[in-house]
Amino acid sequence: MDFELTAEQKSFKSTVKSFTEKEFKPNEQILDRPEDESEEIIRRLGALKMMGIAVPVVYGGAGLDSVSYALALIEVSRWCGHIGAVMAAHSLYCFTLMASGSHEQKVEYLLPCASGEAVGCYALSEASAGSDISGIRTTAVRQGHEWVIDGKKEYVTNGGISSYCVVAAVIHDGGDGKEIRLFVLDLRATPGIRLESMNDQVDTHAFGTSGLVFEKAKVSERALLGQNDNGSGWIRSSLDMVRIGIASQSVGIGRAVLEESIKHAKTREQFGKPIGSFQAIQWKLADMATELDAAELMTLKAAWLKDNQKPFHKEAAMAKSYASDVAMRASIEGIQVFGGYDYRMKHAMERRMRDAKICQIYAGTNEIMRLLIAENLVKGT
Numbered sequence: 024m025d026f027e028l029t030a031e032q033k034s035f036k037s038t039v040k041s042f043t044e045k046e047f048k049p050n051e052q053i054l055d056r057p058e059d060e061s062e063e064i065i066r067r068l069g070a071l072k073m074m075g076i077a078v079p080v081v082y083g084g085a086g087l088d089s090v091s092y093a094l095a096l097i098e099v100s101r102w103c104g105h106i107g108a109v110m111a112a113h114s115l116y117c118f119t120l121m122a123s124g125s126h127e128q129k130v131e132y133l134l135p136c137a138s139g140e141a142v143g144c145y146a147l148s149e150a151s152a153g154s155d156i157s158g159i160r161t162t163a164v165r166q167g168h169e170w171v172i173d174g175k176k177e178y179v180t181n182g183g184i185s186s187y188c189v190v191a192a193v194i195h196d197g198g199d200g201k202e203i204r205l206f207v208l209d210l211r212a213t214p215g216i217r218l219e220s221m222n223d224q225v226d227t228h229a230f231g232t233s234g235l236v237f238e239k240a241k242v243s244e245r246a247l248l249g250q251n252d253n254g255s256g257w258i259r260s261s262l263d264m265v266r267i268g269i270a271s272q273s274v275g276i277g278r279a280v281l282e283e284s285i286k287h288a289k290t291r292e293q294f295g296k297p298i299g300s301f302q303a304i305q306w307k308l309a310d311m312a313t314e315l316d317a318a319e320l321m322t323l324k325a326a327w328l329k330d331n332q333k334p335f336h337k338e339a340a341m342a343k344s345y346a347s348d349v350a351m352r353a354s355i356e357g358i359q360v361f362g363g364y365d366y367r368m369k370h371a372m373e374r375r376m377r378d379a380k381i382c383q384i385y386a387g388t389n390e391i392m393r394l395l396i397a398e399n400l401v402k403g404t
């Protein structure tokens with residue numbers, strides 16, 4: 024068993040590390056304010072091919088592997104979980120195109136996003152469809168050579184900054200059958216699409232989450248993804264991949280919590296000693312470090328399985344749920360290490376806690392991850 028990264032993975036990790044230290048360190052807290060623009064940073068990440076890490080070069084990406092994708096999200100999220108979320112949601116769009124798009128669709132819709140010129144988003148959730156996507160009410164009705172889409176999507180990460188979107192809708196193609204299918208479309212060039220801001224959430228200020236309203240939005244028949252296959256298969260395989268991204272985001276957030284907690288434990292003195300000399304604080308740091316190492320190994324293993332064309336559905340769900348639970352536990356203990364100093368808004372640790380919380384919810388809640396894991400265990404897969 025080889026735990027060493029390849030030379031290419033090491034070199035990419037160090038490029039991302041230098042970038043994030045230069046870009047994020049001076050602006051760390053600014054990225055939390057709702058009015059702030061994260062677009063410029065995203066543009067610079069794009070110039071480094073970091074918005075298309077695991078996308079083949081021919082479609083505008085960096086042509087690297089899933090392990091490199093995970094390493095990049097860990098490094099970015101160490102500084103800023105919000106930008107980590109932008110990258111993860113954008114990668115979900117890209118993975119869907121990679122898995123289900125035709126060559127022409129990839130050239131038209133994947134290339135501009137993977138090359139960093141544009142941002143993509145993924146609109147699956149609705150008021151009636153969260154964990155259970157059979158509740159999707161958005162419809163796509165075929166009219167001649169077009170599909171007419173009607174409905175309302177919620178919680179679309181990157182909605183406000185995206186040019187392109189993958190949207191899930193129930194198709195009615197004239198027969199009795201109803202089926203959930205995915206469409207890809209140009210948000211700005213398609214009439215009948217309205218954006219609704221949802222920026223009233225606990226977290227995710229820097230990227231914004233939107234509602235997308237489709238009112239007789241007409242797209243060409245070429246917008247349908249996976250022409251001859253079923254949509255829910257593609258939804259599942261792209262979500263597997265992005266769960267590796269969310270696990271990585273969680274590891275990065277947890278690493279930041281640990282680093283800041285160690286620094287504080289060494290410098291804050293009570294009873295004439297640094298608080299890090301008290302066993303109660305030492306155990307918190309030891310538990311955080313142990314769990315984070317386990318979470319990182321699980322995350323990189325899931326990515327390695329994917330890179331080696333082995334099944335990784337269960338492992339991605341395990342990594343996502345475990346790593347986000349670890350990040351959440353670490354951030355709560357981190358606040359305890361900081362005491363009253365950090366029990367204030369806009370301090371690093373409370374921001375990390377908000378960053379960690381969303382990782383337990385999106386891309387499938389951790390309860391749903393446990394259902395998937397158990398289902399695979401029972402099936403013996």
Ligand SMILES: Cc1cc2nc3c(=O)[nH]c(=O)nc-3n(C[C@H](O)[C@H](O)[C@H](O)COP(=O)(O)OP(=O)(O)OC[C@H]3O[C@@H](n4cnc5c(N)ncnc54)[C@H](O)[C@@H]3O)c2cc1C
Pocket residue numbers: 112144145146147148152153154155177178179180181224227232381384385386387388389390391394
């Ligand atoms: C900040 C943010 C960004 C998001 N970004 C996107 C995005 O870009 N695109 C997108 O399509 N969606 C996005 N989402 C939506 C997200 O994926 C959903 O919130 C998530 O899937 C859960 O759905 P829900 O919120 O409707 O919760 P529900 O499905 O209503 O679940 C509520 C609770 O019940 C539990 N539960 C539900 N069913 C079961 C069950 N069978 N067994 C056990 N427990 C169960 C859940 O785990 C949860 O704890 C985002 C959400 C947020 C908050």
